[in-house]
Amino acid sequence: MTAPRARSDISFTVNGEARTVSAQPMERLLDVLRNHLGLTGAKEGCGEGECGSCSVLMDGALVNSCLVPVLQAQGANLITIEGVAQKDQLRPLQQAFLDCGGAQCGICTPGFIMATCHLLSKKPQPTLEEIREGLSGNLCRCTGYAQILEAVQEAAARESAR
């Protein structure tokens, strides 16, 4: 056992709010969000960047928060699943997942929603092929994906209409 290292103050914006955490620089962003900030929407699935359950947006880019050492989030603008809805109002894309049955057990759902936010920010009217590619880093073991693809198509239609 080595003596605990001094922590560092690391500052970033989460869901529009400026936050500073006292953390070890190599702590995973996922653990900091969940354990320091109580934002438990991002889930740990595989812990190695294969499943996408821990997806968040970092400066507008979709990332696996399990693979980000928190020091690299210094100064970043982070959006987690908790920051997608506007107050109590679900975004149209979230409602589309509900309406289409794009969620079952729910573990993968925050990651799919974040990947969909990212995809629609780049391509507001994606083709089915682009949807498949945009979500290819997210694994779901319940739905068989058909309902999720349908939800994203529906989400694209609703988001562009609003």
Next chain:
Amino acid sequence: MRSDPNDYELVAPGNLSAVVSLLADQPGSWLPIAGGTDVMVQYAAGKLTARKMVSLWNLPELRQIEVADSELNIGATCTYSQIRNHEVVKKEFPLLASAASWTGGIANQNRGTLGGNIVNASPAADSLPALLVYEAELMLVSVRGERRVPYVDFHTGYKKTLLAPDELIRAICLPRRTSGYVSYSRKVGARNAQAISKVCLAALGQLSNGKVNDVRIAAGSVAPVPLRLSETEGVVKGNTIDSALIQHAKKAAAGEIRPIDDIRSTAAYRSAVLGNLVMEFLQKLATGGQSA
């Protein structure tokens, strides 16, 4: 066993000269980390032997793609997303653009870097055969200055490179000489997205008066390092592509690779598939790139 963050140090000096000074002060004791898509996986699994990391993420000097008249210089920590969406890469280096699009899912493409992929030196990395056929050079940097080395010489053995302990890759330089070539690439894996290759091939060629004027072929996952298939190229170059030449080329390719049995595939399967990919490329080249 999961790693304890208390056991690890990570610093982010924020500019290139501070990073290379740190590496020079204690050569070999700092592990550079860019997007973390390899290092953090080892860390999470408790398999990371390095204890001191220096962050290269968002260093402005390493994050640019510069378009010069004769070459394209890709900063070492440019991400796969940056690379696959760059207009000159898409137009003149399509093999690199498609390899970037096969590398992981979007989240990993947003963090994984070309320089990181090179230094990690996996023989299965999808983008490395493309760098071989484009005859890339690497710009290396340390406090001692810069040097350029041909990428083909960089990997000296399985996971071994000629990078000195105080050096970083600064940029990957691609000569802009192959825009009219027929290009071919294919990855064979368990699924297209987010799966590590069983075999991948990248190839370029040009015909002149019905004969192969220039040809470059490279493969991943068939040897301890990404491999340029020079003997196969020698068989093809200067000749007309017909079924006899294709058989001859397949035999040459099988002779110069050193595939293994591992969790993803077998040596026999890799050898058979590689021969078929070489054939598919030559058939495409024979028709001037008209067929798929």
